[in-house]
Amino acid sequence: MINRKYREMLNGKSVIRQLSEFATARGAEIGYENVFDFSLGNPSVPVPQEFNDTMIRLINEAAPTDLHGYSQSLGIPAVRAKIATSLSKRFGLPYTADHIFMASGAAGAIAHAVRCVTEPGDEVLTFAPYFPEYNPYINHSGAVLKVVPPNTKDFQINFEAFREMLTEKVMAVLINTPNNPSGVAYSEETVKKLAEILTEKSEEYGHEIYIISDEPYREITFDNKEIVYPSKFYKYTLSCYSFSKSLSIPGQRIGYVAIHPECPDAKDMVVMCGQISRGIGHNCPTALIQLAVADTCDLTADLSVYETNMNLIYDELKDLGFEVVRPGGTFYIFPKALEEDAKAFCEKALKHDLVFVPADSFGCPGYFRMAYCIETEKVKRALPVIRKFVETEYPNR
Amino acid sequence: MINRKYREMLNGKSVIRQLSEFATARGAEIGYENVFDFSLGNPSVPVPQEFNDTMIRLINEAAPTDLHGYSQSLGIPAVRAKIATSLSKRFGLPYTADHIFMASGAAGAIAHAVRCVTEPGDEVLTFAPYFPEYNPYINHSGAVLKVVPPNTKDFQINFEAFREMLTEKVMAVLINTPNNPSGVAYSEETVKKLAEILTEKSEEYGHEIYIISDEPYREITFDNKEIVYPSKFYKYTLSCYSFSKSLSIPGQRIGYVAIHPECPDAKDMVVMCGQISRGIGHNCPTALIQLAVADTCDLTADLSVYETNMNLIYDELKDLGFEVVRPGGTFYIFPKALEEDAKAFCEKALKHDLVFVPADSFGCPGYFRMAYCIETEKVKRALPVIRKFVETEYPNR
Helix, strand or coil: CCCHHHHHHCCCCCHHHHHHHHHHHHHHHHCHHHCEECCCCCCCCCCCHHHHHHHHHHHHHCCHHHHHCCCCCCCCHHHHHHHHHHHHHHHCCCCCHHHEEEECHHHHHHHHHHHHHCCCCCEEEEECCCCCCHHHHHHCCCCEEEEECCCCCCCCCCHHHHHHHCCCCEEEEEEECCCCCCCCCCCHHHHHHHHHHHHHHHHHHCCCCEEEEECCCCCCECCCCCCCCHHHCCCCEEEEEECCCCCCCHHHCCEEEEECCCCCCHHHHHHHHHHHHHHHCCCCCCHHHHHHHHCCCCCCCCCHHHHHHHHHHHHHHHHCCCCCCCCCECCEECCECCCCCHHHHHHHHHHCCEECEEHHHHCCCCEEEEECCCCHHHHHHHHHHHHHHHHHHCCCC | CCCHHHHHHCCCCCHHHHHHHHHHHHHHHHCHHHCEECCCCCCCCCCCHHHHHHHHHHHHHCCHHHHHCCCCCCCCHHHHHHHHHHHHHHHCCCCCHHHEEEECHHHHHHHHHHHHHCCCCCEEEEECCCCCCHHHHHHCCCCEEEEECCCCCCCCCCHHHHHHHCCCCEEEEEEECCCCCCCCCCCHHHHHHHHHHHHHHHHHHCCCCEEEEECCCCCCECCCCCCCCHHHCCCCEEEEEECCCCCCCHHHCCEEEEECCCCCCHHHHHHHHHHHHHHHCCCCCCHHHHHHHHCCCCCCCCCHHHHHHHHHHHHHHHHCCCCCCCCCECCEECCECCCCCHHHHHHHHHCCCEECEEHHHHCCCCEEEEECCCCHHHHHHHHHHHHHHHHHHCCCC
16 A cells, blocks of 8 residues: 555645646747746756856866765765855854755755754744745654744734744744745844744743754845844754755755754754664765865855846836835745735736746735746836736726 | 754664774774775776766756756656666566656665655565665654564575565565675575565455565676566566666765556656655755766666676685675675674674674674675785684684
8 A cells, every 4th residue: 555645645736836837838838938937936047157167177086986985974074164164254153064964955954954853743833924845844754833924014023923832842943034935034133033032932941942944045135135144143043055046056956954053962963964864865965066065155146137136026016006025035026916815816817927826825825926036038028917917907906 | 852863873873884984994094905894885986987978068068957957856857768768678667757756876765665655653574684774764764674584595585484574564575686785686586486475465465565676786796697677576566776886876866766667556656756755855866967877877887896806705705614605796795704793703803904794783693794895906915814814713613
């Protein structure tokens, strides 16, 4: 008998995936250039040439056993050291190689982090709107994901609801700043207040409450602002990073867990991640890609296009009267739909070949997500289409 | 509170790893060339140049979004198709892309396969001697691994013990041929008898009993013999493959699950593997490496050195009077120790700078494993050292 839980999941296709498939199919009909596909968060800017050059250099020059041999189970030591140095310089925390565990992207990093700081039945809180893949990431570890309702005013944290849900059973809080899908980056005030509450409640409950910080968009911030790095404000933080967006290499599945250097047991927790790997069959990211990101971890692709696109779309949406918070980073924007049912709204948009994602599965009904990791030229062509869609479908607003 | 189960595992270092670390440390003292390190199963022959050339071609020629973009969750369709074609040609079974799930090595493949065909509490049987990593691979999925005692006569299956342990709770049987650590390849007679018993018991119990076939050594067979491919004899078989040994690229973490084309629900099971990935945070092997193995999946590194080494060692061990079964493949040999306590035997060997692994953790006390994936020159130098060790430590045999 095949596993019933996974068999049942066969019917539960993600909305994003369905819409993306629709966009592809529609593109085959009318030309993909005529489908304004804002469904998928797939980086569109090219990888930096230095990354490809580094890979070729490694292939040509590295000893075969270094390049193709087993990586140590926590990651290649020299790679972990380079990443620690880079983080220390940037954020002023004394990371060493011993605080870094190499993982296959943020998904892999979160899978390890959650198993490290929870046991089956423990609760993990996250904040709406949230990335729906957190459900399988967390629930399959045996922990239970609970979602704090959104603060729709500015998409910072709804602290009132958070305090209510932060019971003794909560062992970790999973945050994501800048945020998919809202595009909002947490303010220093928000992160400080979160840290204060967690410190207070950890003491009250007699156990640590960890922050698992999902940071794939750390490098995509707007208005020349640096991310408010959660680890700087709370030592029980596990930063889960991915190079997918910063280097535009999501297919290469590379990231890491960086545990705060002053977190008690930080080094043991990194070794525990190695044990967790054995159980989930992960066993290290690809050696070649580990070595390549070690030499390019201070670079990014040219990410400026995302800010350009954001400004174009934000201005147009405001002009059209949408209720929308200006993103602080990522390549998402998260406006309120023009009717209560965001699914109905998005279905009407589809008739205009505009592919938006209704936010019900992000824990925030009534809103929709636009992923603008597409060419600026196409964004510009989309704006009059959006205007026409709004004027046609919602003439009497 | 950090997870207690994984914290406790911090103390449970693998014997192989400990011995390998000893060999490295001893090598720093006396020169690694003077340590006869038969501990680690790390391929020693170089990757085929075609593999490196293919990677460079892909980096230079593929569109960045093809090369670096997200892979589909089951693997890149063209890669799955090429692997299916290769398997079909070789083994005469009608595999298509829909029967292939790309995974990060055999560890990743087994992690998916076991979750696909078992539910928590179900039993999986394997046969001693067995690869000790099966314990975390299976147990962390929620299933329970039970080990059938060895048939030390020829290291084929101990069918009597197997029949006794094959209760209604058993949902899968995990086999590994050619075998780590025995080096023995199952005969056609063995695989046929296994298939017969499973067919009979599946009917009796009213549920399928799957074979999960761990096949990283499929290409390393001796005496010009082809592997007896389990799927040819039993349609409820999930082949778990790794390119680590065939192409000498263990660091690149690439393999697949190939589900027998006539297995009911085979295609659904492949899609289920994609769902399992979401829960364990795996999300596809590296795109570059997927594309590279697709173009080189019919190649192997020059694996002939392993047979050369095996013959040298086997002949010497026989001449010294060891009880040992001649391997049919892999780069392992599995002699009986010269005293009952194989750990004591291996400790005495260490004094002669011979690093052998006692087989207690392989479920076969009294035996030891030698991994001969080292230079033939070093094997030749090791032979008189082994002779001297035996004559010194066991003079009165």
